[in-house]
Amino acid sequence: MKKLLLLLPAFILFSSSWTMAQSSQEPPSGMSEIQAYSIFYENYKNESYEQALQFGRWILKGMPETIEGYPKFDLKRNLRRLINVYSNLGENAQDPSLAEAYTDTALTIFDKVYEKYGDDLDVYDWALRQGRFYESHADYIDDAATKAAAEYKKAFDLKPEEFTKMGDGYYVQSMLRNLISQDKKEEALAIIEEAEPYAPEKLKEYFSSARNELFDTPKERIAFLKGELEDDPENEELLTQLQDIYEQQDMVSELQAINKKLYEINPNYENSLALAESAQSDANYSEAIEYFKEALDKAEKSDQKAAIALNISSAYLNSEQLPQAREYARIAADHDSDWGKPYINIADAYAQAVSNCTSNRKLEVEDRVVYWVVLDYLNRAKSIDSSVSSEANNKINSYAAVTPTTEQQFFKNWEEGQQLNVDGSLNSCYGWINETTTVRR
Template identity: 75%
Template sequence: MKKLLLLSALLLAGSSWTMAQSSQEPPSGMSEIQAYSIYYENYKSESYGSAIDFGRWIWKGMPETIEGYSKFDLERNLQRLITAYGGLAGQAEDPAVAEAYTDTALTIFDKVYKHFGEDLDQFEWAVRKGRFYQRHSDYIDGSTEKAAAEYQKAFEMKPEEFTKMNDGYYVQVLLRHLVSEGEKDEALAMIEKVEPYAPDQLSEYISSARNELFDSPEERITFLEGELEDDPENEELLTQLQDLYEQAGMNDKLSEISQKLYEINPNYENSLALAEAAIGDARYNEAIKYFKEALNKADDSDKKASIALNIANAYLNSDRLQSARQFARTALEHDSEWGKPYIVIADAYAQAVNQCSEGELEVEDRVVYWLVLDYLNRAKSVDSSASNEANNKIQSYASYTPTTEQQFFKNWEDGQSLQVDGSLKSCYSWIGESTTVRR
């Protein structure tokens, strides 16, 4: 090819001729192979102006072959000429010139379809034409609608392949158009078709597109419930409904659908959902059961710490204080710098005083509040985000600690260690910790 280019350059040296010719033959009496070689080299270097000067005759005359060059491919070179005209349109400063270039490119598209007919890869060329409309929208009337029409053709021909192209970009373009035009039924029908093939990025877009298609969460719930009738074990539909029921505060339906998801797939997420639904209805025993399942299925320390604390709170709310402390400590094993578990232990000890004292605080009961304060101070020392809650509780509990007079009669010295266990009072035997006398 380089030899052909040199030969052509020599033949042209010193000649004067215009590149404005528009005949079906190569310019200035050149042979087809000479003109093609110069056209192709300019195309490769993105010198699109020179490329079309030497290649215009190709789309004018539509030669199937070039003598002396067996690799010539008319369809491929028409595609290149479209690219060249499009490139010149993008470079043009005058909008009228840019529009003329895009019009010529669209003329070539028409010639491609007419010339090759059924032998053309209709899918590939529909996508290509849709991209052209998009890229040159400033110079094409109705470009958005025209691009969408081409993408719709491509989608109908090969839905899976079209959906996966460019990580779902072309489907997003088509869906955006349908949503903007208010064509709800068409958009929903398309979403249903593409979801089985949708890449992650497209799946995220589909979720947001759905929100735009419905006037209210209730409308979307109605739609999804209808879809579920045809496919009652579709986890994707069930999960979407689960989120919507939670947002709408529809607790009965939330519990029902969470149970169904769990029966289909008792994984971490579905176990956790059942636990959270139960805790919302104060069904603590059921919540504890499913939280424990989720704890065993959790795959990182943060999740384990959070679930363990939920179990601790469920035990605390059902007055099982020793178990509440046990799981608060489990939470600390997974996150020792979290203040909340220390606060739960403090609350468990404060609740123990209520159980043991039966409303009549003896000095021994008051000692436990020193231990409560120890845990609250520890909470805010390890976790500044727990400071406000810890300080509020400190203010509430500080007044219940032994008075100076009570300490005097007990002969307790400042800084003295005291055991909070059965030696203090039998109902505190499970605590088994020590605290310090303070003035």
């Protein structure tokens, strides 16, 4: 039952007897309206809320539109101040029944504001204010979370972008938590869909976890998204959500199909890259190269360009197009000079060149020279990037065993430290390499 302070004449609030007797529409103790208002406002500004209430309660009883001698008086603004007065007194009251009474009185002021001003009210501002009030006084309001969520929904519907960004996404989260607790899946998902374009990063992370709460299985979420897409088949946001699930569930054919659809709708950097990665995972290297090159042209950051160029290099390497593999490994290194992987790719390309050149014949000393270049690049990789040391060392151990032996060097009259050209002079199939290396023992 509501405990309205204005309706309880015997309710003892303060020590002064003249304050207790106050229950009329007139200012207390025979004061003029402007005198009482001035004292109310000064105490309100100073956060002396008990004293402010002594001199301001009459405003709620009388609801004066004007005060003689003070043309700036605004009833709506002062009703809002009275809400703040009752709110603060309720929050600091030691007696729970008194706190409940203050809370109920503040709620009646909200009702009076809506009743009096109706369409002339800034509904967004007042809905947000009342939602906050419900949350901060939840101990004294039945089903406060649901009532707060309803007010927040009013504000969200009016200004979705502004509301979503407010409080770093707190109010949207509060609203969604209540809907999720009531198992209102469709309503919660509709809010997430509308709010997501405006959401700060932390709120987007919450949306992801909220979706998981709303569906018991990925299958349920897939079914929901497919249903939504029936009404809007080219909705990129829904398609991207479905793409994420297919990737998480390793649904390869479905992922490839949706990557293709997203690319057809919008061939941007992300969609070009997704299509390239799908083709690469399916060992379709020519298609992967095509879309990786598109993504490379659309990439804006150096780290993105480095990663894509290395993917192109690897695709060429898998296709045994070795000069092209080296070309794009060098492009990757140009975009990230502290990354060792491009140099490992170059080493792999040269090692593959030896395998290709000797596929139908015995390994000669000239072929073994190429492995010195391979070792040069592997050592360079680990010297600039410790994260690739293990991979580089494993390969060094393998290739060091097939470099020219001391005996072979003797018969070639090679001296330690001598520079050798690795090009067509060794064998025509090495003409494209065109590197130099050093004789070593």
